[in-house]
Amino acid sequence: MKNFIQTTYTHISHTATVFALTLLFIQCKKDSPEEINEEEVINSVTLTVTAADGSSNDYTWNEGESEPTITLAANTTSNVSIHFYDASDASDVEDITEEVIEEADEHFVFYQISSASLSIAAASNDVEDSDGTSINLKTEWTAAGASTGTVRVYLIHEPTSKTGTSRGELGGSTDIELDFPVTIQ
Amino acid sequence: MLFGEVFDVHENLALEQVKVTVVETNQQLSTNAEGKFLFRELCKGQYTLLFEHPDCVSVTQKQTLPVTSLKRYFLEHHINELEEIIVSETSEKNTTKTGIERRLTEGEIKRFRAQNLGDALAQLSGVSSIKTGNAIVKPMVHGVTGSRLAIVNDGIRLQDHEWGADHAPSIDVNAADQVQLIKGASALKYGGDVLGGVLEITPKTHRLKDSLIGALTTGYSSQGQGGYLLTNLTKTYTSGAFFGGATSIKNAGDFSHPDYALSNTGNREQHAQVFFGRNKITKKWRVDYRFYQKEAGILSSAHVGTVGDIARALESDQPLSTLPWTRRINNPRQQTTHHNVSFRYDRRLENQVKWDLLYTYQSNNRKEFDIRRGEYNDRAALDILLQSHDLVTNYQTAAKNDFQWSTGFSAQLQDNFSDPSTGVRRLIPDYLRYKFGLYWINQYVPSNDFTAELGLRFDYDYLDTQKFYKIAIWNDRGYNQDFASTIVSTGNAGNYLTRQIKKFANFSASLGVKQKLDKGTVRVNLGYITRAPNPAELFSDGLHHALATIELGDLRLTQERGLKALLSIEKQTGVFTYALTGHYSSIADYIVLQPGEAGFDQARNSAFLVREYVQLPRVNTQGIDLDLSYQISSQFQYKTTASWVSIKTAEGTPLIDVPPLNVNQELQFRPTKEKPLRLSLRNQFVAQQKQVPDFNFEYNFFEDGNISSRLVDISTAPKAYHLMDFSIETKAWDRVDISLTAENIFNIDYRNYLNRLRYFAGETGRNIRLELSYIF
Numbered sequence: 001m002k003n004f005i006q007t008t009y010t011h012i013s014h015t016a017t018v019f020a021l022t023l024l025f026i027q028c029k030k031d032s033p034e035e036i037n038e039e040e041v042i043n044s045v046t047l048t049v050t051a052a053d054g055s056s057n058d059y060t061w062n063e064g065e066s067e068p069t070i071t072l073a074a075n076t077t078s079n080v081s082i083h084f085y086d087a088s089d090a091s092d093v094e095d096i097t098e099e100v101i102e103e104a105d106e107h108f109v110f111y112q113i114s115s116a117s118l119s120i121a122a123a124s125n126d127v128e129d130s131d132g133t134s135i136n137l138k139t140e141w142t143a144a145g146a147s148t149g150t151v152r153v154y155l156i157h158e159p160t161s162k163t164g165t166s167r168g169e170l171g172g173s174t175d176i177e178l179d180f181p182v183t184i185q
Numbered sequence: 186m187l188f189g190e191v192f193d194v195h196e197n198l199a200l201e202q203v204k205v206t207v208v209e210t211n212q213q214l215s216t217n218a219e220g221k222f223l224f225r226e227l228c229k230g231q232y233t234l235l236f237e238h239p240d241c242v243s244v245t246q247k248q249t250l251p252v253t254s255l256k257r258y259f260l261e262h263h264i265n266e267l268e269e270i271i272v273s274e275t276s277e278k279n280t281t282k283t284g285i286e287r288r289l290t291e292g293e294i295k296r297f298r299a300q301n302l303g304d305a306l307a308q309l310s311g312v313s314s315i316k317t318g319n320a321i322v323k324p325m326v327h328g329v330t331g332s333r334l335a336i337v338n339d340g341i342r343l344q345d346h347e348w349g350a351d352h353a354p355s356i357d358v359n360a361a362d363q364v365q366l367i368k369g370a371s372a373l374k375y376g377g378d379v380l381g382g383v384l385e386i387t388p389k390t391h392r393l394k395d396s397l398i399g400a401l402t403t404g405y406s407s408q409g410q411g412g413y414l415l416t417n418l419t420k421t422y423t424s425g426a427f428f429g430g431a432t433s434i435k436n437a438g439d440f441s442h443p444d445y446a447l448s449n450t451g452n453r454e455q456h457a458q459v460f461f462g463r464n465k466i467t468k469k470w471r472v473d474y475r476f477y478q479k480e481a482g483i484l485s486s487a488h489v490g491t492v493g494d495i496a497r498a499l500e501s502d503q504p505l506s507t508l509p510w511t512r513r514i515n516n517p518r519q520q521t522t523h524h525n526v527s528f529r530y531d532r533r534l535e536n537q538v539k540w541d542l543l544y545t546y547q548s549n550n551r552k553e554f555d556i557r558r559g560e561y562n563d564r565a566a567l568d569i570l571l572q573s574h575d576l577v578t579n580y581q582t583a584a585k586n587d588f589q590w591s592t593g594f595s596a597q598l599q600d601n602f603s604d605p606s607t608g609v610r611r612l613i614p615d616y617l618r619y620k621f622g623l624y625w626i627n628q629y630v631p632s633n634d635f636t637a638e639l640g641l642r643f644d645y646d647y648l649d650t651q652k653f654y655k656i657a658i659w660n661d662r663g664y665n666q667d668f669a670s671t672i673v674s675t676g677n678a679g680n681y682l683t684r685q686i687k688k689f690a691n692f693s694a695s696l697g698v699k700q701k702l703d704k705g706t707v708r709v710n711l712g713y714i715t716r717a718p719n720p721a722e723l724f725s726d727g728l729h730h731a732l733a734t735i736e737l738g739d740l741r742l743t744q745e746r747g748l749k750a751l752l753s754i755e756k757q758t759g760v761f762t763y764a765l766t767g768h769y770s771s772i773a774d775y776i777v778l779q780p781g782e783a784g785f786d787q788a789r790n791s792a793f794l795v796r797e798y799v800q801l802p803r804v805n806t807q808g809i810d811l812d813l814s815y816q817i818s819s820q821f822q823y824k825t826t827a828s829w830v831s832i833k834t835a836e837g838t839p840l841i842d843v844p845p846l847n848v849n850q851e852l853q854f855r856p857t858k859e860k861p862l863r864l865s866l867r868n869q870f871v872a873q874q875k876q877v878p879d880f881n882f883e884y885n886f887f888e889d890g891n892i893s894s895r896l897v898d899i900s901t902a903p904k905a906y907h908l909m910d911f912s913i914e915t916k917a918w919d920r921v922d923i924s925l926t927a928e929n930i931f932n933i934d935y936r937n938y939l940n941r942l943r944y945f946a947g948e949t950g951r952n953i954r955l956e957l958s959y960i961f
Contacts, residue, residue, distance in 0.1 A: 030600070030615060030616075030617050030649075030651065032651060032673075032682065033603070033605065033611075033614070033615045033651050033652075033653070033682070034605040035605075035653055035676035035677065035678055035680055035682065036605050036607070036608065036609065036610055036611065036653070036678070037608075037677070037678040038608060038609060038610060038678075039608060040557060040558060040561060040608065040609075088678070088679070089678065089679075096558070099558045099559050100558075102559065103558060103559065106558075112887045112890075113890065114887065114890050114891050114892045115890070115891070150892055152887055152892075157490065157556055157558075158485075158488075158506075158556055160505075160506045160507065160508065166887075166888075167493070167497060167887065168497045168500075168501055168505050171486070171505050171506035171507070172505075172506055173488045173489050173490040173491075173494055173506075173556065174489070174490040174491045174493060174494050175490050176490075176491075177490075177491045177493050179885070179892070
């Protein structure tokens with residue numbers, strides 16, 4: 001029994017020494033983490049609508065708000081340009097559109113129209129990718145008779161195709177998907 | 186005068202008929218029945234004693250006289266017998282005396298060496314795997330995974346951010362010599378918080394002979410045009426010294442479904458290991474270094490930006506993004522790098538007294554790359570480094586009056602660092618974690634037929650976290666009232682820096698009984714489990730792009746506690762063997778990730794699904810595992826494993842990601858005993874999971890110029906399926922094994938409920954694999 005106690009004691013004391021030494025070697029303080037300012041989110045989208053008469057209106061959606069109604073005059077064509085922003089810091093708003101233009105090959109803006117008598121086509125001064133495909137940052141909206149409806153706008157990242165009539169045909173992932181109500185009067 | 190006795194070192198028995206010679210004086214005599222001997226006529230001085238016994242290794246020992254008391258000398262058995270003792274002691278030995286344990290056979294480990302550990306483990310009854318695509322495979326036991334499951338590598342738990350569903354264990358199948366599963370919480374030695382069980386990986390114990398053994402294996406898989414090269418080499422000596430190493434390199438390009446390509450599903454895996462040590466009968470030590478790195482592409486169509494992308498993917502039979510085949514891995518992808526340094530010392534004393542000391546340092550770096558814009562595209566969106574130091578010691582006392590107890594102590598220091606250069610909010614904050622554990626297990630073995638085991642464990646978990654909270658979220662969650670004192674400072678980007686100190690004291694217990702019957706064994710196991718919430722559950726705060734989901738932790742979470750009972754009836758001898766295990770558990774304050782109140786992130790205009798960690802007052806689990814084997818004739822063997830599990834809240838709502846009923850069957854044919862030819866046909870049946878929670882949501886689809894709101898069914902599980910595999914193995918030449926395997930022979934199109942990417946694409950089609958192995 002004595003022998004047993006002795007060996008047990010030896011082992012326990014050895015173990016304790018090893019533990020104590022290990023803990024001594026380990027520093028137990030950690031630096032304060034650095035704050036991260038996310039710079040890639042798109043939380044604000046503006047549609048600038050320039051009517052045929054030259055008057056211009058901004059329709060802006062901000063994160064957490066619902067999309068504003070876009071008003072167009074019947075039987076006219078308006079020029080619409082779309083801009084994407086990171087407005088996390090109100091005093092330093094980042095224009096993400098520039099990055100979209102730089103990476104025109106990897107981006108595509110896609111519009112879908114419901115109900116309203118409206119057609120949307122790329123404008124002649126639109127940004128083109130390396131294949132010469134317009135990516136729909138600048139578009140022409142041709143309104144017919146008075147009606148109401150919705151324009152859905154998508155910003156697609158890495159689309160597998162830039163031709164198609166439904167969102168599914170284009171592949172890639174959706175960075176932005178917004179439904180703007182439209183009134184043609 | 187010299188009065189001594191000679192004992193056998195491992196049996197602690199007196200050795201009779203040992204020839205003792207005093208070399209200097211040439212005096213000689215033999216030990217009596219009590220192992221004692223007495224030389225009366227010896228003067229002061231130094232002598233050399235030679236002990237000889239037909240079964241033992243001869244030993245010479247110096248002895249200085251005079252000695253006052255009875256001296257004890259030890260002899261060791263011959264090498265062959267020693268080897269038997271050393272090898273049988275460590276291999277094929279159960280970790281617990283009464284626990285319900287299952288082991289992967291060498292053949293099963295071999296068969297999966299080209300794949301993932303999770304795939305190999307899924308061969309065991311009660312184990313399934315939760316997947317993210319085809320390359321990220323995580324084991325699940327009795328329907329639970331993550332922190333409710335311990336993966337123990339050579340005595341120490343693997344620390345690799347194990348909580349995430351897309352975080353597969355950082356270990357290569359090729360590094361796993363022996364794999365066993367201990368179901369339930371009976372292995373208190375490794376922790377009292379495992380509801381599922383412990384998956385234990387142990388290295389082989391090397392033989393005590395001069396030998397050089399190794400293998401060189403290479404193979405090719407048609408899926409992904411994958412190739413692999415595996416090597417291992419071990420040199421051993423009769424002295425017990427050994428050293429060796431192993432490497433694996435695996436490389437595959439895009440996988441494919443029977444009808445379409447699965448873009449960006451390639452993966453690379455590298456593993457290297459070196460070890461050395463020495464095995465002796467009373468002492469063993471081993472130093473090990475392991476490196477593991479894996480890079481896996483995430484199915485490109487699974488990279489979704491909005492809930493709409495999920496809705497559209499679900500309505501399409503085919504993935505919405507398919508790209509030309511490539512071996513390149515693009516974003517999104519993940520890369521894990523794991524280093525593991527361990528030292529282990531084992532001491533064996535008389536009377537089965539054992540003591541060991543283990544130390545392990547683990548470094549686990551996990552990087553996730555997303556599809557981003559500009560310079561960010563080359564920068565990881567998640568980059569976390571987890572470093573852990575673990576120190577464990579175990580002690581087993583001598584058996585006395587049918588009782589034997591063992592005890593152990595463990596300490597852990599863990600440091601997690603999230604690299605801020607990602608430019609993305611930290612999913613997991615920086616923290617330091619200290620853990621201490623103490624256990625005590627008492628065995629009662631009154632007869633050969635009956636064993637009872639009682640275990641108690643206490644753990645203390647201290648978590649010191651520094652975390653940023655967006656002020657809006659902080660207030661929204663009501664933390665401004667309950668945790669105001671934890672705010673350290675207010676940052677410039679609209680965040681509070683807070684310091685969260687969490688302390689948990691966990692108590693767990695286990696009671697096991699084993700009774701041998703005429704033809705089988707009955708085991709009963711009861712466990713009381715306490716699990717502290719892990720850092721992901723407490724602090725998660727970020728976006729999971731693969732599922733367009735925002736995951737939010739909760740500072741208010743407390744421990745989950747519960748009971749798990751297992752009953753197993755086994756018959757392990759004869760041509761017909763089986764093991765039937767039933768399990769039941771009831772857990773209070775069970776932590777799950779489920780849709781938040783709103784279901785969507787309202788702030789971001791329903792772009793993302795929101796999942797929050799919440800505690801359910803009570804969750805009950807029950808299930809049955811079956812293992813069955815029948816030696817039909819000397820040529821044919823039939824084997825089956827089946828498992829069924831149900832996990833529901835007390836109100837009867839099923840939990841998500843619970844494996845459906847699955848049955849694996851195998852028929853093996855060996856035409857003759859002489860020829861090493863073996864054919865096997867396997868079938869896997871997976872039923873449809875009907876017990877699913879309703880997480881469906883409404884989405885406004887845009888069709889033919891109209892917006893229509895429809896329900897998006899993300900809840901219903903995929904249909905049942907059958908898969909057939911076939912393999913043929915033989916010796917091509919003297920030292921060369923060859924095998925040909927066909928998986929999913931009929932190129933079945935199916936989806937797996939436990940694959941988190943099942944919304945976006947089906948599973949892989951047929952795979953043909955050819956493997957050559959040179960053994961020396």
